[in-house]
Amino acid sequence: xxxxxxxxxxxxxxxxxxxxxxxxxxxxxxxxxxxxxxxxxxxxxxxxxxxxxxxxxxxxxxxxxxxxxxxxxxxxxxxxxxxxxxxxxxxxxxxxxxxxxxxxxxxxxxxxxxxxxxxxxxxxxxxxxxxxxxxxxxxxxxxxxxxxxxxxxxxxxxxxxxxxxxxxxxxxxxxxxxxxxxxxxxxxxxxxxxxxxxxxxxxxxxxxxxxxxxxxxxxxxxxxxxxxxxxxxxxxxxxxxxxxxxxxxxxxxxxxxxxxxxxxxxxxxxxxxxxxxxxxxxxxxxxxxxxxxxxxxxxxxxxxxx
Amino acid sequence: xxxxxxxxxxxxxxxxxxxxxxxxxxxxxxxxxxxxxxxxxxxxxxxxxxxxxxxxxxxxxxxxxxxxxxxxxxxxxxxxxxxxxxxxxxxxxxxxxxxxxxxxxxxxxxxxxxxxxxxxxxxxxxxxxxxxxxxxxxxxxxxxxxxxxxxxxxxxxxxxxxxxxxxxxxxxxxxxxxxxxxxxxxxxxxxxxxxxxxxxxxxxxxxxxxxxxxxxxxxxxxxxxxxxxxxxxxxxxxxxxxxxxxxxxxxxxxxxxxxxxxxxxxxxxxxxxxxxxxxxxxxxxxxxxxxxxxxxxxxxxxxxxx
Numbered sequence: 248x249x250x251x252x253x254x255x256x257x258x259x260x261x262x263x264x265x266x267x268x269x270x271x272x273x274x275x276x277x278x279x280x281x282x283x284x285x286x287x288x289x290x291x292x293x294x295x296x297x298x299x300x301x302x303x304x305x306x307x308x309x310x311x312x313x314x315x316x317x318x319x320x321x322x323x324x325x326x327x328x329x330x331x332x333x334x335x336x337x338x339x340x341x342x343x344x345x346x347x348x349x350x351x352x353x354x355x356x357x358x359x360x361x362x363x364x365x366x367x368x369x370x371x372x373x374x375x376x377x378x379x380x381x382x383x384x385x386x387x388x389x390x391x392x393x394x395x396x397x398x399x400x401x402x403x404x405x406x407x408x409x410x411x412x413x414x415x416x417x418x419x420x421x422x423x424x425x426x427x428x429x430x431x432x433x434x435x436x437x438x439x440x441x442x443x444x445x446x447x448x449x450x451x452x453x454x455x456x457x458x459x460x461x462x463x464x465x466x467x468x469x470x471x472x473x474x475x476x477x478x479x480x481x482x483x484x485x486x487x488x489x490x491x492x493x494x495x496x497x498x499x500x501x502x503x504x505x506x507x508x509x510x511x512x513x514x515x516x517x518x519x520x521x522x523x524x525x526x527x528x529x530x531x532x533x534x535x536x537x538x539x540x541x542x543x544x545x546x547x548x549x550x551x552x553x
Numbered sequence: 554x555x556x557x558x559x560x561x562x563x564x565x566x567x568x569x570x571x572x573x574x575x576x577x578x579x580x581x582x583x584x585x586x587x588x589x590x591x592x593x594x595x596x597x598x599x600x601x602x603x604x605x606x607x608x609x610x611x612x613x614x615x616x617x618x619x620x621x622x623x624x625x626x627x628x629x630x631x632x633x634x635x636x637x638x639x640x641x642x643x644x645x646x647x648x649x650x651x652x653x654x655x656x657x658x659x660x661x662x663x664x665x666x667x668x669x670x671x672x673x674x675x676x677x678x679x680x681x682x683x684x685x686x687x688x689x690x691x692x693x694x695x696x697x698x699x700x701x702x703x704x705x706x707x708x709x710x711x712x713x714x715x716x717x718x719x720x721x722x723x724x725x726x727x728x729x730x731x732x733x734x735x736x737x738x739x740x741x742x743x744x745x746x747x748x749x750x751x752x753x754x755x756x757x758x759x760x761x762x763x764x765x766x767x768x769x770x771x772x773x774x775x776x777x778x779x780x781x782x783x784x785x786x787x788x789x790x791x792x793x794x795x796x797x798x799x800x801x802x803x804x805x806x807x808x809x810x811x812x813x814x815x816x817x818x819x820x821x822x823x824x825x826x827x828x829x830x831x832x833x834x835x836x837x838x839x840x841x842x843x844x845x846x847x848x849x850x851x852x853x854x855x856x857x858x859x
Binding site: 351354355390392393394395424425427428429430454455456457458459460461463464465491495498499501502505506507534535536539541542543544545546547548549 | 657660661696698699700701730731733734735736760761762763764765766767769770771797801804805807808811812813840841842845847848849850851852853854855
């Protein structure tokens with residue numbers, strides 16, 4: 248039995264692509280409900296430009312109104328120095344910085360070269376200077392929807408350079424669901440060999456091609472104990488319309504608990520929150536366990552016909 | 554690289570729960586298209602009572618009209634002696650017999666005790682007497698939606714007794730998606746230790762709780778090389794409304810090919826068939842790769858704003 252730590256990203260990564268604005272009250276209520284489920288961390292919102300991501304324009308209000316539960320860290324995504332200042336003012340426990348392992352994806356997504364992104368994020372890390380923990384998410388680490396294969400060496404080099412800047416954690420992200428289990432095993436082993444053991448290593452998977460939980464399994468087999476998940480499996484990708492988004496937190500947690508791992512999560516409580524999600528976003532969501540019930544659920548035998 | 558063999562069950566297990574009758578022409582055309590994709594086996598239909606499963610009332614016509622591609626076996630589900638006679642008249646290559654490892658599920662589903670089912674299927678095997686290959690599917694092998702846990706010993710005992718009757722194959726079925734990867738590993742290893750090596754062992758998974766491909770991965774890691782799959786992930790379970798059905802053949806095949814295994818399947822051709830499935834059944838289907846495209850698909854980089 249391994250202790251596995253979950254970071255819930257639904258109100259940030261899950262919501263940012265949603266077409267209809269989720270009211271601030273609903274966001275705060277959802278985060279507060281999730282805070283009672285046993286998560287290690289909740290990535291609550293993003294201090295990006297309100298023009299770029301209108302859904303998260305209420306980041307200050309959300310961070311100001313949520314109930315902080317001891318033992319839960321409240322993280323925020325931060326794209327730049329201005330975002331970092333806002334995050335610090337909002338008393339975020341962790342600032343999550345993002346750049347891509349793929350040059351093309353970084354330029355498409357962030358309008359900068361990778362070299363420019365690394366320099367800008369390095370400046371954020373320097374300015375924050377220990378006032379909050381820093382995590383860096385390396386996106387397209389398992390493949391780029393435009394470039395295709397992303398050499399593991401690119402991911403390893405970025406991870407090593409950020410570790411050298413003193414970040415607390417690195418998240419290796421399969422941004423568009425291109426990872427397969429053998430690749431996960433291989434990259435997880437390589438990153439763990441490379442990074443000092445005190446650097447927290449998190450894996451972020453999408454279920455775009457149905458491999459999400461198989462990749463979680465492969466990562467756990469390779470020794471990974473930290474995962475991002477998005478309630479309901481929210482958080483699609485513009486390159487895969489109609490496909491699933493992030494791995495569903497509740498489905499991944501359900502599987503790992505069934506296997507005997509300790510996720511720290513109260514699954515019944517989490518499922519009670521998960522069933523409310525379609526009402527919050529106004530549409531069905533891809534996750535399964537909230538629909539089917541956990542494997543522990545029993546059904547009555549049908550009455551025998553006479 | 555392992556050679557992995559797929560049995561496509563969409564027109565039998567996938568279709569039988571569908572609310573709208575799929576016309577015989579569409580069934581024949583679908584099976585013919587699948588026959589060109591590289592499957593080892595196609596479970597085409599079921600010789601059950603037309604009253605019990607009206608969707609498959611055209612079993613004789615389907616078997617009479619499909620194009621038999623050399624190298625592909627055409628299997629049918631057979632519930633009893635009458636079904637076996639019909640199957641033999643239809644020149645089925647394999648008769649697939651079914652009973653449950655769970656007493657409650659067997660009685661609910663087949664209206665017989667397990668002892669009665671075993672005796673009846675034994676009689677079918679005796680009467681068929683080598684005129685067609687026999688496979689036995691043991692359902693609820695990883696758990697029963699009514700009883701809960703199903704002891705592995707029940708599954709092992711059934712498998713051993715059927716192997717003793719000379720069947721060619723045994724399929725171990727997670728009928729309602731209750732299996733988790735550790736359990737899969739454990740039961741796959743136990744069944745393989747028990748059965749003579751010439752008995753073909755197939756695993757049948759459902760994605761009801763999102764664990765389908767993780768279970769395929771665990772089974773492959775345990776040495777399993779034969780799987781049932783249902784195109785589009787069709788084939789729900791009455792105990793899990795709204796949840797996914799069987800594992801989607803194309804998603805499982807896509808994952809295994811990405812991992813370097815040889816499935817014998819032309820994936821591009823299979824995906825071209827899969828995208829037609831929503832039109833055939835009249836609704837969206839749960840599989841992912843037909844929506845998102847395989848991981849080899851490339852997208853154009855967006856044009857940079859000025």
